Amino acid sequence: MVVQQKISIKFQRAVAPLRRRLFSSDRGSASVEFSLLAIPLFIPLFIFMAQFSHSSDAQDSLRTLARESARAFVSSKDDETAFYVADQVVAQGARLLGYDPNSPKTSIELRIACDSRPCIAPNNRVLVQLTMNSSGKSQTQVAAIEYVSPWA
Template sequence: MKSVIRCERGSATVEFVALALPLFVPIIFFLHQFASVSGQEEIARTLAREGARAFVTSSNQSSAAAAMNAVIFRAGRELGLKEDEFELMAINLECSSSPCYSPNGKIVVTVHFGASKESRAVTASAQEYISPWS
């Protein structure tokens, strides 16, 4: 009977499961959440940057905002956004001058994804300047 109690074969496995595994679960959960938010932040930065480029490369004021929105929605589809994510998205355009499409004008495009059950709110901005020769 004493030889069974002294045998420590397999005790390292039991200690690992009992002590270390509960510590790894929160770390794995945190890393998953961090990767998810980082991916959504990258998508928001890309959409803001591409939208700002589309605005400043347009030929006039009337087509600039439409081009910006079209590029943002098309790029969002290419990046794998689903319809419910588009519903959470808000686009804001800030201009340094009036009208927006003025030579040397600074344009700031902000893309915001509202919080949902699966993710937190994410906001990204990009700025571009309209050509002084336009």
């Protein structure tokens, strides 16, 4: 019994450091804590970045469309043709850029303002504004300014 008790004490002394190392180890806890804290913080960041990218892309596409319609407007021979051409540039350009101008989800509104009438007059300033309304989402508005040639 005394021998068995000595062996048991020796075994406990040998196992005690191992037990302390196994149960008090912090190994791997940093990665678990990082995962638990970082994932809830990064998910909204990724959602925001995706939304910002979509918004920025839409604004860039509309800006290009506004510039092209303004160029088409000022290079026309008269006002009637100019308004028609600008409208067609917006309609066809929107289709090419992936927007359906007749869709109930997305509507693109074209407004053209001139400093004086008729619009196609030498050195006249023409402002083209495009406004895109997405269904229930944000509104994107861009503008482009062009000048009619002094020799028009």
